[in-house]
Amino acid sequence: xxDAILQEVKVIVFQLKDEEYGVEVEQVKxxxxxxxxxxxxxxxxxxxxxxxxxxVVTPIVDLRKRFGIDGIDHSETTRVIIVTVKDMDVGLxxxxxxxxxxxxxDAVEPTPEVxxxxxxxxxxxVAKLEKRLLIxxxxxxxxxxxxxxEMKDIEK
Numbered sequence: 157x158x159d160a161i162l163q164e165v166k167v168i169v170f171q172l173k174d175e176e177y178g179v180e181v182e183q184v185k186x187x188x189x190x191x192x193x194x195x196x197x198x199x200x201x202x203x204x205x206x207x208x209x210x211x212v213v214t215p216i217v218d219l220r221k222r223f224g225i226d227g228i229d230h231s232e233t234t235r236v237i238i239v240t241v242k243d244m245d246v247g248l249x250x251x252x253x254x255x256x257x258x259x260x261x262d263a264v265e266p267t268p269e270v271x272x273x274x275x276x277x278x279x280x281x282v283a284k285l286e287k288r289l290l291i292x293x294x295x296x297x298x299x300x301x302x303x304x305x306e307m308k309d310i311e312k
Contacts, residue, residue, distance in 0.1 A: 163262070167283075169255040169290060170237060173225050176254065177291045178283065185238040185245060187253045190230045196310050200303065204249060206310055207236070214238065215307040216247040222298065223278070241295045244304055259283045264292065 167178035168187070188209065193216050195205040202221035206213050216236060220227050233252040238245055264281040277297045283290040299307075 164258045164260055165264075166256065166258050167290070167292065168237065168253060169257060170235070170250040171252045171254055172219055172223065172250055175291060176288060177250075177293055178257075178259070179237070179239060179293050179295060181256065183239045183241070183295055185240060188236045188238060188247070190234050190236055190249065199306065199310060203307065203310070207247060209238065209245075209247070212245065213310075214245050214247050215310050216249060217299065218249045219298075220249070220251075239295055241299050242301070242304055244308060246299060246304075246307065257285070259285065259290070259292075 166181040168181055168184050169176055169178050171177070191207055193205040193207055196203070199205075202218055204216045204218050206215050208214075218227065219225075228251070230249075231251075235250055235253040236247040237250055237253060238247050240246075263285060264283045267276045267279040267281055278293055280292040280294040283292060
């Protein structure tokens with residue numbers, strides 16, 4: 157790899173309420189339209205349920221609920237971003253998936269204490285892109301080990 161490639165990170169940009177967020181492309185398996193979600197009893201409130209995605213039972217997490225943002229009904233733009241967190245596939249419900257962009261690592265600043273109401277623990281950093289601010293998520297923190305274990309039980 158060249159230095160230029162190492163200096164940039166490719167991210168999927170998505171929207172929740174009025175804020176734009178990003179997750180690194182390496183963690184994203186696919187972006188899907190919302191399909192029927194089967195509710196599973198006795199799961200955390202931010203877990204909407206499971207879907208059968210090409211024969212694989214995948215837990216679905218509503219990021220609005222996870223971040224304490226008021227919920228809305230799914231719309232034409234609502235998407236499920238399938239990510240891999242600690243060797244487990246999880247679907248993240250977002251308002252819209254907007255873009256794939258390269259971000260210079262120099263444009264990423266450390267996490268401020270509070271960004272858009274989202275807990276700082278969930279945030280890897282904030283990228284300044286001309287007139288936009290992009291909140292980069294730390295997916296390992298968005299879903300902690302205990303919650304991932306609970307979701308693995310859902311898959312069984």
